[in-house]
Amino acid sequence: MHIGVCRVFLRLPGNRSLKEKRRITRSVIDRVRSRFNVAIAEVEDNELWQRLTIGISCVSNDRGHANQMLSTVVRYIEDTTRDAELLDYEVEMVPGV
Structure with a gap:
């Protein structure tokens, strides 16, 4: 078993409030959850x-x-999020038990 962990860093250039950030965050998370089997x-x-x-x-x-x-x-x-710009991402693989 292997565990893959990724951190994605995004910039929200047109964002002006935490409320708008929460909306974008919820949208990204919901779309990914509905399409992929990931946490x-x-x-x-x-x-x-x-x-x-x-x-x-x-x-x-x-x-x-x-x-x-x-x-x-x-x-x-990166391809589906119009309100955010991908800055960087890190992937780490944890060997399983």
């Missing part, structure tokens, strides 16, 4: 209204599959 949540920058950091994780029997799944989710976020 996803906002993990940092909770009070910064122009930055959004999302944590994503998945479990797989194959390390390559977990890595591919996370890469696909990141591409999906």
Whole structure:
């Protein structure tokens, strides 16, 4: 079993309030959850209204599959989120038991 963990760093250039950030965050999280079998949540920058950091994780029997799944989710976020700009992302693979 392998665990894939990814942090996605987004910039919200047109955002002007925490309320608007929450709307964008909820939209991204809901769309990813409905399309992919991953765990996803906002993990940092909770009070910064122009930055959004999302944590994503998945479990797989194959390390390559977990890595591919996370890469696909990141591409999906980048391609479908109009209100946010992808700054960077980090992927870490945790060997399973």
